Structures are given as structure tokens and as C-alpha cells.
Amino acid sequence: MTAQEPVPMTAAEVAALPAVVDLMTAARALRIGRTSAYALARNGDFPCPVLRAGTGWRVPTAGLLRVLGLEPPTT
Template sequence: MSRRELLELPPSVDLVTAGRALGIGRTKAYELARAEDFPARVLRLGNTYRVVTADLLRLLGVEEDNAA
């Protein structure tokens, strides 16, 4: 994902999108989430996993432009 794509993400993203941003495949992303080892904060909402975008951006070292 490009920096621009990362900055346009909503406040939380699905596990597959977060994995894609990190270069992790779907199966590995779910495996890490189930083991509570995903490198960013994961929210479990019923059977759904959501990753907090702010944590994902911090992990990747992507900072928002404060010019806006």
C-alpha cells in the first residue's frame, strides 16, 4: 500500500487490509490475531476482527500531514 492509501484508511480496518499493509497474507494475519500476536491492536467484535488504523500507521512509521 502507498503512504497515501494508508492515510486514507478509516479509523479501523479489517484484518485482511491490515495484513496487506504489513505484507502479511490472510491466513497468517488470522493466525496471529487468534494467538493475540498481531503486531497492531486488534478489536474482536463477535466473529469479526478489526485493526485500529492509528496503531497500524504508528507501527509502519507513517505520520499524518498536519498541514490540513
């Protein structure tokens, strides 16, 4: 059995994300697999800032947008 790869996100989908997303949504935007994403987050090597929230991980979208070379929206 082979692992199913996550479907990449379009720039429009990334731009429409809320202020904070879960680790797997950020990984999908960056085209990183599940196992690698969690390993990178645990080791402090995820490409953008991550926050530990209880037993899960959250990623501020502004940092994700910067890594992807997209401008965060201004208010």
C-alpha cells in the same frame, strides 16, 4: 494452484484509511498473508492492536500507522 499474494498498499492508501479497518486491510498494509494474519490475531501476536468484533477482527488505523512508522493524523 498457487495462492495469490495481496497487492501491497502505498503510503497514500494507508494514510487515507478510515479510523478502523478489517484485519485483511491491515494485513495487506503490513504485507502479511491471510492465513498468517488470522493466526497472529488469534494468538495475540498481530503487530498492532486488534479488536474482536463478533465473528470478525477490526484494527484501529492509529496503531497500524504507528507500526508502519507513519504519524496518525491529529484533529
